[in-house]
Amino acid sequence: MEKYYLYVMSVHIIFVVSWMAGLFYSVRLFIYHTEAEDRPEIERNILQREYEKIERKLWHIITTPAMVLTVLAGIGMVCIRPGLLQAPWLHVKLGFVAALLVYHFICQNIMKQLKYGTCKISSFQLRLWNEVATILLVAIVFTVVLKSAVDWVYGLIGLIIFAVVIMVAVKWYKHYRKKHDC
Numbered sequence: 001m002e003k004y005y006l007y008v009m010s011v012h013i014i015f016v017v018s019w020m021a022g023l024f025y026s027v028r029l030f031i032y033h034t035e036a037e038d039r040p041e042i043e044r045n046i047l048q049r050e051y052e053k054i055e056r057k058l059w060h061i062i063t064t065p066a067m068v069l070t071v072l073a074g075i076g077m078v079c080i081r082p083g084l085l086q087a088p089w090l091h092v093k094l095g096f097v098a099a100l101l102v103y104h105f106i107c108q109n110i111m112k113q114l115k116y117g118t119c120k121i122s123s124f125q126l127r128l129w130n131e132v133a134t135i136l137l138v139a140i141v142f143t144v145v146l147k148s149a150v151d152w153v154y155g156l157i158g159l160i161i162f163a164v165v166i167m168v169a170v171k172w173y174k175h176y177r178k179k180h181d182c
Contacts, residue, residue, distance in 0.1 A: 022063025
């Protein structure tokens with residue numbers, strides 16, 4: 001069974017990439033969907049119907065299946081190498097993965113709210129929300145790659161600094177868009 005570990009890990013990585021791509025693009029669509037509210041009625045109706053269709057297909061054909069396959073491959077890796085459960089870094093990674101799963105289902109709820117016209121989240125708030133997935137991805141990758149070599153205190157400080165930089169960049173971009181009317 002051990003000889004299949006690298007195959008399962010490869011599948012895991014492929015579906016992590018697909019899942020993250022789906023999450024990133026879904027929230028980007030949510031932003032456009034929300035910004036369509038400011039369009040004239042005819043244009044708004046056309047855009048929002050199209051965004052709903054694209055969001056639904058992306059979510060059900062790519063994002064959620066990739067999430068399921070990511071989790072199943074991860075479980076497969078642990079089944080092949082149960083000793084991984086003794087590694088402290090894996091517990092940290094699983095904490096970040098749990099946060100990413102919560103993020104996934106919150107996004108699904110946002111998509112439903114957009115569909116029914118009940119979403120109260122602004123496009124700026126969605127831009128910030130989009131960066132949460134980036135922060136979790138960075139945390140997961142560094143945890144997996146550095147394993148025990150990482151000093152958790154410095155890692156946490158670095159993650160906080162990274163999050164602040166991203167939030168400042170989003171705020172700057174909002175200001176830039178307003179100034180240049182993009």
